[in-house]
Amino acid sequence: MSLHPPDLIPGHAAALAARTSARAADEGVAEIAYARLDGPLGRLVAISTPRGLVRLAYELENGGLDAVLEHVAVRLTPCIVEAPGRLDGVRRELDEYFDGRRREFELALDWGLVGAGFARRVLQAAIAIPFGDTSTYRDVAGAAGSPNAYRAAGNALGSNPIPIVVPCHRVLASTGGLGGYTGGLDRKRLLLEIEGAGAGGQLRLAGDAVD
């Protein structure tokens, strides 16, 4: 006869852990909350701080959930819990957007994962591109104050931590090509289709088609 560890009721520890995480987020013990969201572009990981949405990641394209969370843990704080309730607003606006019922996001954003200089100005320039419209890397670089820094603008857009909401997908190559996208070009095409900005295949811009 021996002292065995007590048996657990299946699922009980997981349920308690979920309750603990929700409490940690509600009571402000955990600064950062995340949720996994499913939508037409696949699984997204949404991460919020008290200031706002700080990260929206295509889960598979960014190395999986753990890689996404670890990056935020290193950059901001490891005090991160899964608390879907804290991301309800993000989920709702994204659902409306994918359903074609929302053209602008009203979510508060946290720029904590973006440097304060040119990169942030580039992303803010991207936010200024209206739904249904597109711009070019060159123009966005210009709006951010350095018309010739279109490659740097491309890099800043490529590492946009809040895609979809910060619409880097609306920025295309000056040659009329799609350029690149953090979630893959198929998703960029799909987002532009949702917004009625392009028919998917070879995208041409009205006033800017050929350099």
Next chain:
Amino acid sequence: MDSLPPFQRFLDAHRDDVLRFLVAAVGRHDADDAFQETFLSALRAYERLRPDSNLRAWVLTIAHRKALDVHRARGRRPLPVAELHEEAPVAGAGPPRGRATDGDHWDRVRALPQRQRAVLTLRYAADLTHGEIAATLNCSEEAARRAASDGLKTLRLELTDVPASA
């Protein structure tokens, strides 16, 4: 690892061990609250933790402190009815019983003096080494072993997995 894992990963990795320990240490009735208190306390201290810390031993140390709180509070109020077993198990030479009676054993462990109770729950419900237990209880390893052996004697249980060097 050169950085702490995101807290949720840490919670998921250790939740079963912590709950098993607390069920043994305070009973199912109080384990749920103690579990939440344990991880909320851990979260408050998490950022200041060294990344190379033994996270499992660390969180079980916190759970142990929460268990002490429960026992202290219990000393000030009557035991909940659910905690009282109908027939006091007789210690000693009976034939081995099935795992269904394990609850009785932990009930009896909970009735032991504080240090014996702590050592037996940390050793046999949480699987900490005597070295880790000594660090948790802030005592010598020798004292931890002695408390375990005293506790077992009191229980008159013949454990099959008592370390030979105990």
